[in-house]
Each structure stands twice: as structure tokens, then as C-alpha cells.
Amino acid sequence: MTPPRSGAFAAARHALGPVDEWARAETAVHHDRLAKPRGSLGRLETLAAQLAAVAGRVPPPVPRPAAVAVFAADHGVHAQGVTPWPQQVTSAMVTALSTGGAAVNVLARQMGASLIVVDVGVATELVPAPGLVQRKVRTGTADLSMEAAMSLDEAGAALDVGAEVAKQLVGGGARCLVTGEMGIANTTSSAALVAAFTGRRASEVTGRGTGIDDETLARKVRAVERGLARTDLDGEALPVLASVGGLEIAALAGFIVGGAAARVPVVVDGLITDAALLVAAAVEPDVLGYCVAGHLSVEPGARAALDHLGLEPVLDLGLRLGEGTGACLALPVLEAAAKIAGEMATLDEAGVSGGG
Amino acid sequence: MTPPRSGAFAAARHALGPVDEWARAETAVHHDRLAKPRGSLGRLETLAAQLAAVAGRVPPPVPRPAAVAVFAADHGVHAQGVTPWPQQVTSAMVTALSTGGAAVNVLARQMGASLIVVDVGVATELVPAPGLVQRKVRTGTADLSMEAAMSLDEAGAALDVGAEVAKQLVGGGARCLVTGEMGIANTTSSAALVAAFTGRRASEVTGRGTGIDDETLARKVRAVERGLARTDLDGEALPVLASVGGLEIAALAGFIVGGAAARVPVVVDGLITDAALLVAAAVEPDVLGYCVAGHLSVEPGARAALDHLGLEPVLDLGLRLGEGTGACLALPVLEAAAKIAGEMATLDEAGVSGGG
Numbered sequence: 001m002t003p004p005r006s007g008a009f010a011a012a013r014h015a016l017g018p019v020d021e022w023a024r025a026e027t028a029v030h031h032d033r034l035a036k037p038r039g040s041l042g043r044l045e046t047l048a049a050q051l052a053a054v055a056g057r058v059p060p061p062v063p064r065p066a067a068v069a070v071f072a073a074d075h076g077v078h079a080q081g082v083t084p085w086p087q088q089v090t091s092a093m094v095t096a097l098s099t100g101g102a103a104v105n106v107l108a109r110q111m112g113a114s115l116i117v118v119d120v121g122v123a124t125e126l127v128p129a130p131g132l133v134q135r136k137v138r139t140g141t142a143d144l145s146m147e148a149a150m151s152l153d154e155a156g157a158a159l160d161v162g163a164e165v166a167k168q169l170v171g172g173g174a175r176c177l178v179t180g181e182m183g184i185a186n187t188t189s190s191a192a193l194v195a196a197f198t199g200r201r202a203s204e205v206t207g208r209g210t211g212i213d214d215e216t217l218a219r220k221v222r223a224v225e226r227g228l229a230r231t232d233l234d235g236e237a238l239p240v241l242a243s244v245g246g247l248e249i250a251a252l253a254g255f256i257v258g259g260a261a262a263r264v265p266v267v268v269d270g271l272i273t274d275a276a277l278l279v280a281a282a283v284e285p286d287v288l289g290y291c292v293a294g295h296l297s298v299e300p301g302a303r304a305a306l307d308h309l310g311l312e313p314v315l316d317l318g319l320r321l322g323e324g325t326g327a328c329l330a331l332p333v334l335e336a337a338a339k340i341a342g343e344m345a346t347l348d349e350a351g352v353s354g355g356g
Numbered sequence: 357m358t359p360p361r362s363g364a365f366a367a368a369r370h371a372l373g374p375v376d377e378w379a380r381a382e383t384a385v386h387h388d389r390l391a392k393p394r395g396s397l398g399r400l401e402t403l404a405a406q407l408a409a410v411a412g413r414v415p416p417p418v419p420r421p422a423a424v425a426v427f428a429a430d431h432g433v434h435a436q437g438v439t440p441w442p443q444q445v446t447s448a449m450v451t452a453l454s455t456g457g458a459a460v461n462v463l464a465r466q467m468g469a470s471l472i473v474v475d476v477g478v479a480t481e482l483v484p485a486p487g488l489v490q491r492k493v494r495t496g497t498a499d500l501s502m503e504a505a506m507s508l509d510e511a512g513a514a515l516d517v518g519a520e521v522a523k524q525l526v527g528g529g530a531r532c533l534v535t536g537e538m539g540i541a542n543t544t545s546s547a548a549l550v551a552a553f554t555g556r557r558a559s560e561v562t563g564r565g566t567g568i569d570d571e572t573l574a575r576k577v578r579a580v581e582r583g584l585a586r587t588d589l590d591g592e593a594l595p596v597l598a599s600v601g602g603l604e605i606a607a608l609a610g611f612i613v614g615g616a617a618a619r620v621p622v623v624v625d626g627l628i629t630d631a632a633l634l635v636a637a638a639v640e641p642d643v644l645g646y647c648v649a650g651h652l653s654v655e656p657g658a659r660a661a662l663d664h665l666g667l668e669p670v671l672d673l674g675l676r677l678g679e680g681t682g683a684c685l686a687l688p689v690l691e692a693a694a695k696i697a698g699e700m701a702t703l704d705e706a707g708v709s710g711g712g
Contacts, residue, residue, distance in 0.1 A: 035457060036458075036565060037567045039676065040676050041459065041677055042674025042676070043674050046671065085708075086709075092708045093706065096708075101701025101706060102391060103390075103700055105701045106695050107695075111688075211395070212394035240653075317689070319399075320393075321397055329689060332466070336462075336466055344457060344458070345513045350452040350457060351448045351451070
């Protein structure tokens with residue numbers, strides 16, 4: 001029942017190239033001419049340099065409008081009692097996301113960003129709704145603590161969906177992509193991926209997700225450990241993804257590669273999308289130059305993933321909701337970085353000389 | 357030559373009351389009904405509760421439009437060689453601020469905020485410009501390392517200007533006030549105030565400002581130490597302000613009290629406005645409930661001031677420019693907090709039950 005492969009992920013990998021390091025260096029030179037002390041805008045300066053490197057233009061274009069894609073799927077490991085939320089919450093929240101009532105809808109509206117929800121693996125059939133894209137690969141993964149979560153072919157189909165969605169959104173005018181997700185039990189799958197790609201122990205990177213007690217956490221750690229024990233951790237990245245990943249995580253990895261191939265910045269959110277970036281960067285290290293870590297989730301696996309990738313999060317607001325909320329909140333900082341580089345007067349224009 | 361006192365600061369102190377703790381508690385109850393795990397929006401939830409407490413409404417109103425007021429003045433301590441920038445840079449930057457070319461102008465435009473520049477003590481006469489409010493109290497302070505920076509009456513006049521500006525901006529429709537400043541050498545004065553109000557040593561809270569070498573830093577620390585040695589550190593707050601403060605810092609303290617008296621949130625920026633808040637909170641502790649620390653400046657005195665006040669900054673982006681830039685960048689987070697509380701679906705509406 002796996003849908004036929006579109007080849008979008010392979011095409012994105014083929015199109016992908018490194019960011020423009022000349023544009024990054026030129027942006028630093030440009031910043032030093034602006035009416036401010038050198039380096040005094042800190043992260044805004046390094047973000048502007050990254051945006052310039054992504055676009056190959058100095059000063060960088062304002063990364064607006066942004067497009068949020070929320071990939072949704074269910075997880076067979078839910079059967080192990082890793083969360084108190086019933087699996088049906090995934091489809092209920094997909095409905096809330098399609099009708100504008102979830103947290104990330106509020107933030108996307110505030111930021112002037114579009115939002116779509118892409119079903120790549122929700123366990124139940126969903127009622128069509130505006131903003132809901134139906135691209136189900138299968139009705140949820142298998143239980144990763146017992147067997148491979150999905151086949152390599154299913155993972156590939158989900159990677160294709162993600163890459164296609166990225167290409168369509170950029171083709172439709174998006175100048176920045178925002179990663180979002182919804183899937184009850186997907187912090188379990190993400191913790192397994194983080195452990196697999198960073199070499200950390202399951203107990204170090206498995207957290208309380210949406211809020212679980214000690215007993216549930218212990219079950220969650222054991223599920224992650226069993227999944228890892230079944231998996232060839234020295235092998236290639238995509239079999240690891242198929243073994244312990246999720247359909248929305250595979251789609252997100254494809255989405256990240258697709259966005260990078262289209263030369264737009266991709267803002268990653270919390271643990272789940274950080275895990276997807278680990279997969280994407282293992283396959284194509286060049287994607288990292290296009291990615292901004294929007295925020296630091298309180299989930300321990302998020303810090304482990306970002307440290308491994310060498311990314312510094314823009315925000316640290318104690319969020320652990322997911323959906324893309326932390327990534328949306330970082331958008332004004334990215335816009336500010338581009339606008340500062342593009343709109344400020346120079347020291348000469350301001351008639352200022354001297355200083356450090 | 358001190359302008360006649362308007363009494364605006366005294367009137368603001370009289371009007372000031374504590375924030376509404378009932379509204380804060382009700383907001384927490386409201387958050388637990390929304391379609392998300394409890395507490396999963398971290399700082400957005402506590403900020404929304406504070407905004408509700410400020411306004412006395414649940415959910416809180418969106419703090420928009422914001423108004424940025426940049427208070428500008430010169431500092432006699434400049435003569436001690438505490439910065440490589442010539443004193444004339446203050447007036448050049450006031451011109452840049454009045455004509456829209458400074459960093460904070462770019463950010464205010466992005467955030468849909470108005471911006472005015474208020475001259476309370478620039479050393480030279482300024483050419484009238486749109487957006488420049490001329491309320492000079494004196495032409496710069498005296499050298500705080502040698503004598504009192506200003507008289508108590510001059511400090512009072514600057515406090516009045518700040519309180520008046522706050523009242524006028526809120527009367528004109530502003531629903532959030534943003535503190536900004538411009539004044540070459542004002543990190544020296546601010547470091548002295550931070551040391552005076554937190555009890556830290558000058559060497560602990562004096563930083564490199566816009567970027568200075570070791571020798572200049574040593575001169576700066578000595579200037580702060582001499583100013584503190586002249587000052588009665590066990591006395592009242594306003595004489596300390598007059599002794600080692602700045603005219604823009606006094607105006608900012610008045611502005612903060614004025615905003616709190618008008619029951620709108622006041623977003624403080626970096627070291628200089630943190631120092632103004634130390635003064636304001638020493639005089640009227642109730643102001644703290646209305647204030648949000650927009651960001652953490654890299655200046656060591658900023659962390660010392662915020663720790664002393666018990667405030668946690670919203671952003672930490674490695675900024676050390678001032679002007680109000682870090683406070684402007686925090687505005688979208690405040691707006692997001694209010695909008696999440698006001699626009700999200702409830703768990704019941706989303707048909708979600710169970711969970712933590």
C-alpha cells in the first residue's frame with residue numbers, strides 16, 4: 001500500500017549545494033560599516049550573515065513570507081504506555097490545526113506565515129479540511145520497541161512527501177520554511193533517533209515529553225533501549241530512520257533537504273524536528289548551513305541534538321509543546337537580522353567616526 | 357537654568373498601584389484549559405499572566421501598538437577617557453535616530469512601534485527634527501568621578517520629563533512602552549548605579565560598553581570607584597541617582613514609573629535601562645510588576661541588575677548596542693503570549709481529553 005515514490009527527495013539531494021561563504025564574509029564587512037559599534041548586535045549579525053550565505057546576496061533578503069508545514073503521524077510505540085495521551089489526540093489535534101485553533105496557528109497568524117498540515121501517517125482516516133494535505137504513507141508506524149517502525153520504502157515515500165511539500169511552498173512564494181509536527185508518542189521515536197545519531201544513552205536523551213510521571217518515563221526509556229538494541233547503529237542513516245523513526249520525522253527530514261535545495265532558510269523547532277535534522281544532516285551535511293535552530297526545547301534530547309550538530313538556538317523560552325511553536329517565535333529575530341543589515345545607516349551617513 | 361518642575365513624577369508615584377494578582381492567577385487557570393499539555397508553553401504562559409496582572413484582564417489585551425522612547429544625554433565623565441568615541445557621537449546618533457537610520461528605528465518599524473527621541477541633556481544644541489522632542493534639563497552632566505553628576509532638582513526635572521512622556525504616549529494610544537537610550541559614556545554612569553544599588557564592586561559590574569581596551573576599562577573602573585566613594589550609598593535612591601547617574605537615566609526612571617502608573621507593560625532594554633529600573637524600583641517597588649526585561653545585555657552590570665531585581669530576561673542574543681534594540685526584539689514574544697491566551701482553542705473545543 002506504499003504510495004509510488006515521486007523521487008522528490010533524490011532530486012532535492014541532487015540540487016543541494018553548500019551555502020555561499022563569500023556572502024557570509026561580505027556581510028560581516030558590511031556590518032562593520034553600519035552606525036553601531038563593531039559586533040554590538042551579536043546574534044543578529046551572525047544570523048544576517050547566515051541568511052546572506054543561504055540566499056547568496058548581501059545584504060540578505062528578508063525571509064518573509066514564511067510557510068509552516070506541520071507533518072502529522074501516529075506511532076506504534078504508543079502501545080508501550082509511553083504517554084498518558086490517547087492516540088486519538090493526534091487526529092483531534094490535526095483537526096484543531098486545520099481549523100486554526102492550535103498554538104502554532106495563533107503564532108503563524110501573528111508572524112504572517114501560511115500553515116498547512118500534512119498527514120503522512122495518522123492512524124485514522126481524516127475528514128478533508130482546508131489546510132489539510134492528505135499524503136498518508138501508512139496508518140501509523142509499527143511499534144519500534146518490537147520491530148522496525150517502517151520499511152525503507154515507506155521511509156523513502158515519507159521523505160519524498162516532505163521534499164515535495166518544501167518545493168511546492170517555495171514555488172508558491174515562501175522565502176522561509178518552518179518545521180512543525182504533531183504525533184502522540186513522537187518524543188519516544190525522536191529520543192531513539194537522538195541516541196542513535198549522537199551516541200548518547202537512552203536515559204540521557206529521553207524526557208518527559210508532554211508531561212509524564214516517573215513510571216511512564218521508565219517505560220519510555222526501556223522502549224527506546226529495545227528499539228536501539230534492534231538497530232544497526234553503525235550503519236547508514238536511512239535504515240536507522242526506518243528502524244526507530246516516525247513517518248512525520250521522515251517527512252520532516254525530506255522537507256529540510258527540500259528547503260535547503262531551494263536555497264531558503266529552514267527554521268527547526270524542538271526535539272522532534274531536531275531529530276529530523278539529525279537524519280537530514282547525516283545524509284546531506286550541507287543542509288546545516290541552511291538551518292536555524294529556532295529555540296531550545298526543555299526536552300533533554302533537544303540539547304543533545306543541537307550540541308551534536310553545532311547549532312546554537314535563537315530562543316530559550318522553556319517551551320515543550322512542539323507543533324512548530326518555538327520556530328515560529330524565532331521568525332521576527334530572523335527578519336530583524338535581515339532588516340538591520342538592509343536598512344541601517346552607515347557610520348559615514350550618520351557622520352560618526354572614532355570608536356572601537 | 358533648570359526648567360520648572362511639572363510634578364509629573366510625583367503624580368505618577370501617587371497613581372501607581374500594585375498589579376492585579378487575581379488576574380495573574382486566573383490566567384494560569386485559563387492556560388490549563390487550552391488545547392496543550394499543562395505548562396508546555398513555558399515563558400509564554402508566565403508572560404501572559406504578567407500581562408493580565410498589568411492590565412487587570414483575563415485573557416490579557418495584546419500589548420500593541422508599542423511606543424519606543426529614546427532618552428538622550430551627555431556625560432561629563434567622558435572627560436576621563438572612558439570610551440574611544442567622541443562626545444559628539446551622541447548628537448550625531450540623535451540625528452540618525454530622528455531620521456530613521458539607527459538600529460532601533462529599523463526594529464521599531466518592524467514591530468509596528470512608534471519612536472520618539474527625547475533630548476534631556478545632550479551637550480550641544482540640536483536642530484529640530486520630526487520625532488525629536490527637546491526637553492533639555494542641562495547640557496550634559498558634570499563629571500561624576502569628580503563631583504555630583506547633577507543636582508537633586510535637575511534629577512527631579514528629568515524624572516518629570518520621563519513621567520510626562522510616558523503619560524503622553526499612553527494617552528496617545530500606546531499599549532506598551534519600550535525604553536531606549538543614547539549617550540556616549542552612559543555605561544560608566546550605569547555601572548556606578550548598578551554597583552550602588554546591588555552592593556557589587558565597581559570591577560564586577562563595569563564592562564567594555566561599545567568595545568574598549570584593557571587600559572580604557574581600567575580608567576572606567578577607577579572613574580566608577582571615585583564616583584561611588586563620593587556618594588552616600590546608604591542614603592535614599594534619588595540622591596544616589598543625582599550623584600552618579602545621567603539625565604537620560606533619570607528620565608528613564610521617570611518613564612518607567614509613568615508607564616506603570618498608566619498600567620501598561622514597560623519593556624526594559626540593556627544595562628542603562630536596567631540601571632534606571634534599579635532607581636525606579638528603589639523608589640517604588642510596585643513598578644517591578646509592570647516591567648519585562650527584554651533581553652540580557654552582555655554587559656556584566658546588566659546581569660547583576662536583573663539578578664538583584666529578580667527579573668529573567670526574555671531574550672539572550674549577545675547584544676550590547678542599547679538604544680532599545682533588545683527590548684524591541686522582545687515585543688513579538690509579548691504579543692505572542694497575549695495572543696496564545698486569547699485565541700487558542702480549549703481542550704474541550706478540540707475534543708481532547710486525557711494527558712498530563
